[in-house]
Amino acid sequence: SAVISQKPSRDICQRGTSLTIQCQVDSQVTMMFWYRQQPGQSLTLIATANQGSEATYESGFVIDKFPISRPNLTFSTLTVSNMSPEDSSIYLCSVGMRLLHEQFFGPGTRLTVL
Amino acid sequence: GDSVTQMEGPVTLSEEAFLTINCTYTATGYPSLFWYVQYPGEGLQLLLKATKADDKGSNKGFEATYRKETTSFHLEKGSVQVSDSAVYFCALRPGGTSYGKLTFGQGTILTVHP
Numbered sequence: 558s559a560v561i562s563q564k565p566s567r568d569i570c571q572r573g574t575s576l577t578i579q580c581q582v583d584s585q586v587t588m589m590f591w592y593r594q595q596p597g598q599s600l601t602l603i604a605t606a607n608q609g610s611e612a613t614y615e616s617g618f619v620i621d622k623f624p625i626s627r628p629n630l631t632f633s634t635l636t637v638s639n640m641s642p643e644d645s646s647i648y649l650c651s652v653g654m655r656l657l658h659e660q661f662f663g664p665g666t667r668l669t670v671l
Numbered sequence: 672g673d674s675v676t677q678m679e680g681p682v683t684l685s686e687e688a689f690l691t692i693n694c695t696y697t698a699t700g701y702p703s704l705f706w707y708v709q710y711p712g713e714g715l716q717l718l719l720k721a722t723k724a725d726d727k728g729s730n731k732g733f734e735a736t737y738r739k740e741t742t743s744f745h746l747e748k749g750s751v752q753v754s755d756s757a758v759y760f761c762a763l764r765p766g767g768t769s770y771g772k773l774t775f776g777q778g779t780i781l782t783v784h785p
Contacts (some may be wrong), residue, residue, distance in 0.1 A: 590772060599760065599775045600715070615772075649715065651773075658775055660764070662707075664714040 559584055559652050561616040561663035569669045570623045570640055577636045585630035591623070591669030594665070600649065606633045640670045673698040676775035677761050684751055684783050692746040692779045694735075694761035701766040704728075704737050704744040705773070709758040718746075718759070751783045 560583040570576050589606040603615045603623055608619065614623040626634045638643050650663040678693040696702065706718040706728070719728030724739035733748045744761060761776040 599777045600773075601775075602772045605772065628716070640778060660705075661717070662715040 559570060559586065559654060559661045561650055563648075563650055563663040563666050564637055565666060565667075566664065567667040569671065571603045571671055572641055574640055575636055575638045576640065576668060577634050578648055578650075578668075580633045580635070582631045582652050582670075586652040586654065587630070588598060588653045589627065590653070590660075591625065591635045592634075592649045592651060592662075594647040594649060596645065603635070603648075637668065640668075642670045644668065645670045673763060673765060675761050675763055675774055675776035677759075677779050680745060680778070682706045683779035684781070686753055686783055686785050687750045688783075689734055690746070690748040690751045690755075692761075692781070694744045694745065694746065694776060696742050696761075696763050698722065698742075698763055698765065698774075700762040701739075702754070703766070704735070705762040705764070706733070706744070706746050707760040707762060707775075709760065709778075711757065715760070730771055751781075753783045753785055756781055756783045 564579045591603040592600045593603055594600045602615050603618045604612045606612045606625050606627040608627045608630050613655045622638055623635045647665040647667050649665045651660055655658050674697045676695050696728045705720045707715050708718045709715050719730040721728040721737035727736045735744050735746045758778045759778050760778045762773045764773050
């Protein structure tokens with residue numbers, strides 16, 4: 558399995574500011590994913606973070622709003638830029654473990670934008 | 672594109688009652704199917720999985736069978752406990768990939784009363 562930690566666990570931010578969320582994994586993984594869970598809703602994939610290349614964004618999500626870094630095989634960051642109240646969500650980091658055919662999730666970062 | 676539909680919630684049961692949460696999917700090929708659980712205040716955890724037709728996933732008394740003919744993966748438990756109160760998500764991963772993006776259903780809130 559994989560142990561995933563995220564920082565911060567929660568934050569309250571002002572409109573127009575940016576927040577960077579960190580994701581750390583205890584083993585090397587090829588692919589990392591960032592999801593968003595809006596209040597009372599399901600999880601939606603934001604992007605796939607590939608080490609050594611640009612992240613791949615899903616429809617409705619753009620790099621200018623959600624820039625992602627993936628400097629090595631155990632770490633990634635997601636920035637939520639120019640925040641508005643509509644960005645209030647839980648943001649989750651996830652990793653795929655090929656040999657286990659499983660995907661593991663971090664504990665999430667609960668973001669509130671005022 | 673791929674999609675997952677779960678029965679509408681919330682579901683409220685008494686302890687020791689039988690539980691069924693319906694899940695149907697739309698996907699090309701042969702996806703892998705998952706049930707994830709999110710306990711109050713905690714992150715997302717894999718509950719069980721099935722990677723091919725007629726497979727039965729099971730864990731903690733929960734079961735689900737991958738039915739290709741009805742494109743379903745219904746979650747069942749014979750006798751629920753108060754500690755099973757959580758949000759349950761059905762999800763699929765496209766066939767032919769050992770890991771990759773997950774498509775989630777909308778989630779079903781389960782509340783079990785003593």
